[in-house]
Amino acid sequence: MSKTVLTVDDSRTMRDMLMLTLKNAGYRVVQAVDGAHGLEVLAGENADIIITDINMPRLDGFGFIEGVRQDPRHRATPILVLTTESDGEKKTRARNAGATGWIVKPFNPDKLVDAVRRVAA
């Protein structure tokens, strides 16, 4: 059975890009439009991997990651942070919140799939 990836991003373009890339790589994709929505989706969907943006309305990526990690079901779910900020501060904050790895936007499809594969059991 193919693995399920939850993508959380407020930009439709990004969501579409992720969807296209991941689907082509054989993953099942579920989407959320921001952190709060992401937690809501997780309540009803079991994701094997989570990819999330940082800058989002309602609940940002940091808050989302913390929320995911608080859920006993998702303490060990890999979370990749998708962000254009390559500055270390954001990355460190995301890691401290419990992110597994990161993908620097703009990503190319190979790199994205590679990163997902690297963290997916």
Added chain:
Amino acid sequence: MDPLEAIKATFFQECDELLADLESGLLELEGGGGDIETVNAVFRAVHSVKGGAGAFGLEPLVRFAHVFETTLDEMRSGRLATEPAAVKVMLRAADVLADHVSAARGQGVVDEAGSVRLVGELKALCGGGAAEGGADDEVVMVDTEVEDDGFGDFDFTPVIVEIDAPAEAAALDPAALPTWRIGFKPSRAMYAKANETALLLRELDRIGACQVALNADSLPDFDALDPEESYFSWTIDIETDQGEGAIREVFEFVEDDCEIVVEATGAGAEAPLDAPLSFDTPSEPLDAPALAAAPEVEVVAEPATPDGDVMALLERAKLAAAEIQATAPASAPADAPRAAAPPPPAAAAATHPADGGDAKTGAGTTIRVDLERVDRLIDLVGELVINQAMLTQRVGESGLARSSTVSVGLEDLEHLTREIQDSVMAIRAQPVKSVFQRMPRLVREVAAMTNKQVRLTTEGENTEVDKTVIERLSDPLIHMIRNAIDHGLEKPEVRVAAGKPAEGVVKLCALHRSGRIVIEVSDDGAGINRERVKQIALDKGLIAPDATLTDEETDNLIFLPGFSTAATVSDISGRGVGMDVVRRQVQALGGRISITSIPGKGSTFSLSLPLTLAVLDGMVVGVSGHTLVTPLTAIIETLQPKANDVRLLGPNGAVLAVRDAYVPLVDVGAVLGYRKGETDWTTGVVLLVESEVGGRAALLVDAIQGQRQVVIKSLEANYQRVEGIAAATILGDGRVALILDVDALIDVRRKDARRSAAPPAARLPLAS
């Protein structure tokens, strides 16, 4: 469509929305409203534009967005105040950003100089220093063509490696690959972030053949074991030609949560495996003693299935963990060596539902549908309406009683059809907001060009109207707003002298009124200078010297073709198009435009448009055995012409006296070529129509059959354009009926009249 192209289309669509959000956010800030969340939203908008643009390699757009974003970040972090001056620069930057988006889309070009200027202004806002390097760093473009080193994006420090020995070895034995020794000791934190040693080993295995040795010495006795602690370390010997970079890339995500050493050991199998690892690699802070022990505890004698050993250990650990869980169910996840900072389950249970509860708002109430599908549905509903009308007619002809069950059922069907039609039309309806949103920018630009101070207020932007109407509404509105600022509003000094505030107000307002949408553009300027309007109309021969005109008629003169009040042709309103063009555009939408003006107080232009272009209320008339439909909106009244009201003019022309004014009389049958020869002007019925091009006119038809709503079918799409005919429809009896284009009909008639005689219409006082 290529999926990537489709996403690109989505991107531009999203850009439009983001730019609109950006602008409305900035306007809110400009007006002194808004809070940190507004600034955040504005930042996110630019950020998302940049993100998407980066994905598509739209470099100029990314560069500009980046500078903009940097400045907004200053504002977001509170280092830059949201004062009006700064926000004004941002508003202009938003305009330029919109230009960049358009250019990226292949529409229009960016004013490079203006763009560069704004980049300068934005950087100046950041106080120079902060944004100085901002434009160039961090803008990483995706370039799939260029073969980069594969880890250009990653920010580890490259390590200089001594490769002399391996190189020599490689020279001796070309087939041998360089070998590396990796010492790896993960920390508890690494597992807490859902990283997994087994996966890292799997990755290593992908880049070269590995021998993995596990050091389980630190594993405490079972009763002292913390299932979430990290006790193991590994030593991996790998043969790969991909270099240290590739190896370190595997550990990219975990390098802060583990101790790691990578060292070149040689090029062949005979390389000294027992050579101790050295931990003085410059970039890695290392707990040397912990790892120095590693080679010595290399307990795996048979390296045949290194992964297997790891897996076996993992399996053992897993079993142990399961046992632990069995005894202490509340403590940990089942798959053991993965550790995570364990929140007390009670706390997790308490906080999680709260998160879920907050998230309930705002998601998933709309769907996006391909417009083609909606149009197809509308077409089908149109067919349904026609079919239903046919059925009704057939049943009527068959002589069934009105009270028969068939007739009653048919009536219900008619109601349903009407409801379906309305609902489908509602799908296409959109708020006029999308058009209104483009206007603030226009106002800013025109205000800057004319040196006037203008404030735009909008009202009713959620008023809905058919998508096609919206698309075609933009041009006339743009022209009317330009006109209001350029011609309507006075210069600030003039306004102050007249006791008005220096800043003029242009108001844009939309509302529904009796099944139509009314859009008003009003200004608080000087109003129409009627003396001047009259003089110009006289000079241009548009009215007779002795014409006596009411104020309203004078105001309406500005809609005549060839009329332009601008004394000098400015580059704003005077682009060779006058209000007559606006009027024609509005009429093409089945609408009307009117003006009211109060000297010294301002003018109001008012557009009235149908809500949809797919159906039309029409009056069905008969002409020479043909059935025609006249749009009801054009008809003012119908009357029976009396012989002494008709005055013949020239060989074919005639006018009709209607309440002390003469209106041109048009024989529809003759103009459309249904009949030839002398027209008997006194038989039949006259439809008094309002044609905005030439005032009013009277259309002579044989008989009126009734009013009904008809579904518009394009004649051009199905046949070809016919002068005097706007479109066609299918009536209940299945026959095609043509829908008259009233303005065109009068034009045709007027051209004929000009050919045959002196133009009578222009010499006559305008009918009212």
